[in-house]
Amino acid sequence: MDLKNLLKYQELDEKLYRVEQKLVASPYRKKASELQQIAKKAQAKSNELENKANALLKEIEEIKVKFNQNNKAFDNLLREDLDKVTLEDIDKLATLKGKILNNLNYFERSLQKYAEAINSTLLEFNKTKKHYDEARNEFMAIRTKIDEEKKVLEPEKERLQKELQVLEKDVEKNLMAEYKKRRSDNIFPVIVPLEGKNFCGRCRMELPMAAIAKIKDKGVITCEHCKRLVYVGE
Ligand SMILES: [Zn+2]
Structure with missing residues (x-):
């Protein structure tokens, strides 16, 4: 994605x-x-x-x-x-x-x-x-x-x-919807890069490996702690 x-x-x-x-x-x-x-x-x-x-x-x-x-x-x-x-x-x-x-x-x-x-x-x-x-x-x-x-x-x-x-x-529809949902809950930034191998780039909570495995597939996963979208950065 x-x-x-x-x-x-x-x-x-x-x-x-x-x-x-x-x-x-x-x-x-x-x-x-x-x-x-x-x-x-x-x-x-x-x-x-x-x-x-x-x-x-x-x-x-x-x-x-x-x-x-x-x-x-x-x-x-x-x-x-x-x-x-x-x-x-x-x-x-x-x-x-x-x-x-x-x-x-x-x-x-x-x-x-x-x-x-x-x-x-x-x-x-x-x-x-x-x-x-x-x-x-x-x-x-x-x-x-x-x-x-x-x-x-x-x-x-x-x-x-x-x-x-x-x-x-120019943004994929479902992704935009997910973004907007969080944005309207006053979450910002909405999408943050993964930190290290398995930490949320914002709240730094450890993300479960099962979720990390899905990033490749989905492009983003949700941090269960701060609800942000996490992606693999550069
Ligand atoms: Zn987080």
Whole structure:
């Protein structure tokens, strides 16, 4: 079997393979997907912060209600007509007054604490938003670069594909089909020379002697390990 035309085909196909790799494995693409992850995380974080802020606001509202109740109770206490009360009552009132004052102090401190919590949540939110905006801007810039890169590589890819179609006509049909099957599985190079007496020229696995015996007959054998076509080189 004459493999010359297939080897010629593969030589040109290597250029196409490189272009394809550049298109898929562009560093811009990698960066773009990293940035997308950052943006996603920022979004999740901002949702979390929003929920936290809402919970804090609700707690503050509850404290305000209690605070007002106590405040009112304290006011009522001050308005009590002292002439009508007994000494025992005065003791009780004094205790109650102490309790209410304590409560008011506690509520004041709580509100202070919650105000601080809200502030730090807001700060964190702003930081997250800034992070998100930065990632988004960077993403937009990179997307432009990807488009520019594509503009150059796509026509190159098409040109090579057309040239390959011409070369393909000179290659034996079944062999071409075997080649294409592997190529579409992203195996490259597809056809490699035998190394030494019985090693795959790519993955260097030892090939069984029974398979080697078939090379003469078939022209190529398949490496069971890396699935490449192996031929006897010069
Ligand atoms: Zn192999």
